[in-house]
Amino acid sequence: SYELSQPLSVSVALGQTARITCGGNNIGNKNVHWYQQKPGQAPVLVIYRDSNRPSGIPERFSGSNSGNTATLTISRVQAGDEADYYCQVWDSSKGVFGGGTNLTVL
Amino acid sequence: EVQLVESGGGFVQPGGSLRLSCTASGFTFSSYTMNWVRQAPGKGLEWVSYISSGSGVIYYADSVKGRFTISRDNAKNSLYLQMNSLRDEDTAVYYCARTRDAYNYWDYWGQGTLVTVSS
Numbered sequence: 001s002y003e004l005s006q007p008l009s010v011s012v013a014l015g016q017t018a019r020i021t022c023g024g025n026n027i028g029n030k031n032v033h034w035y036q037q038k039p040g041q042a043p044v045l046v047i048y049r050d051s052n053r054p055s056g057i058p059e060r061f062s063g064s065n066s067g068n069t070a071t072l073t074i075s076r077v078q079a080g081d082e083a084d085y086y087c088q089v090w091d092s093s094k095g096v097f098g099g100g101t102n103l104t105v106l
Numbered sequence: 107e108v109q110l111v112e113s114g115g116g117f118v119q120p121g122g123s124l125r126l127s128c129t130a131s132g133f134t135f136s137s138y139t140m141n142w143v144r145q146a147p148g149k150g151l152e153w154v155s156y157i158s159s160g161s162g163v164i165y166y167a168d169s170v171k172g173r174f175t176i177s178r179d180n181a182k183n184s185l186y187l188q189m190n191s192l193r194d195e196d197t198a199v200y201y202c203a204r205t206r207d208a209y210n211y212w213d214y215w216g217q218g219t220l221v222t223v224s225s
């Protein structure tokens with residue numbers, strides 16, 4: 001079965017740029033989607049199909065995908081961006097999530 | 107406004123059964139594929155099951171195949187998950203989620219319903 005790997009945690013200073021990676025075998029050939037989840041809340045889609053932002057998601061959120069790594073980039077990080085972030089793909093008729101990355105804003 | 111509201115969670119003993127429901131509003135439910143996704147306490151997200159708009163295509167995670175059954179009633183704007191032979195490891199918050207398109211990502215999620223399996 002297909003597997004996605006994410007760092008457990010990423011820390012970034014307020015106002016700086018955070019990059020959260022999602023590794024998978026030839027993930028560049030797949031469509032990667034990203035979700036943000038704050039404590040006690042349902043996940044929220046922040047990036048779909050590698051680099052597209054749903055309406056209402058700030059332009060500070062962007063994504064890329066190539067080779068064996070997809071990346072979620074959050075520019076000018078704000079305190080409100082502290083959350084868990086999950087990458088997701090659809091593979092062999094199954095949904096697959098990465099293990100999630102906890103973003104801490106310093 | 108799109109809304110998904112889950113219900114039916116609760117406490118059940120191992121080996122027991124439970125049926126979850128998800129009631130949709132604010133969009134044409136019959137036009138969308140739907141999914142169940144769960145999250146064990148303190149853990150990450152795990153996809154559980156998928157059902158196409160007309161119920162003709164259904165998929166399950168290996169961890170629940172043969173024990174869980176997904177279904178829908180488009181006339182009632184409702185999605186269901188029948189869970190049988192429940193195990194401790196099925197303890198989780200269960201979310202229903204709307205699939206946006208053929209790329210199978212989920213643009214709207216319910217608030218979740220907690221299922222606790224314990225003796």
